Amino acid sequence: MHRLDLILFTHCHFDHLWGVSDSKNASLLFPSAELVASETEVSFWSDPELPGKVSPKQQPLVTQANLKLASPRLRLIKAGAEVAPGVTTFDTAGHTPGHISVHISSGSEEILITGAVVVNSAVPKPEPTTSYPPFRGYGFGAETGCRRLEPRCSLRW
Numbered sequence: 656m657h658r659l660d661l662i663l664f665t666h667c668h669f670d671h672l673w674g675v676s677d678s679k680n681a682s683l684l685f686p687s688a689e690l691v692a693s694e695t696e697v698s699f700w701s702d703p704e705l706p707g708k709v710s711p712k713q714q715p716l717v718t719q720a721n722l723k724l725a726s727p728r729l730r731l732i733k734a735g736a737e738v739a740p741g742v743t744t745f746d747t748a749g750h751t752p753g754h755i756s757v758h759i760s761s762g763s764e765e766i767l768i769t770g771a772v773v774v775n776s777a778v779p780k781p782e783p784t785t786s787y788p789p790f791r792g793y794g795f796g797a798e799t800g801c802r803r804l805e806p807r808c809s810l811r812w
């Protein structure tokens with residue numbers, strides 16, 4: 656059986672974060688793993704006023720419960736941090752305020768994990784600065800995250 660040593664979250668949407676706990680959000684499923692997330696992302700989701708600012712569909716209270724549960728194991732980083740040898744993050748805010756992507760290299764091999772940057776529902780629209788609907792009004796859009804990917808891949812607007 657394999658052991659998870661580190662879990663790195665690109666962002667804190669339910670489909671990325673909630674798997675850290677059991678179905679009742681009562682215990683961590685990987686209690687020995689170090690959890691790593693962007694401090695900007697965690698700060699955004701930890702705002703006590705957030706439930707009044709985003710759609711109830713985002714279920715911010717469940718996300719906040721998961722973050723509280725994770726907090727003893729959670730290492731907050733700034734985008735750009737190297738979280739392990741060869742594992743470097745970079746800022747791709749847009750899908751969420753603190754979204755990060757990850758570049759992993761080992762020897763001559765490398766991979767870019769973009770999280771939800773290019774699956775953002777606003778990307779295929781003619782106006783790529785359109786914000787992801789749940790976060791309209793926060794001053795960023797899908798274009799922001801995609802432009803930050805450009806130096807690292809062939810994605811172009």
Ligand SMILES: [Zn+2]
Nearest residue numbers: 666668750771
């Ligand atoms: Zn997402």
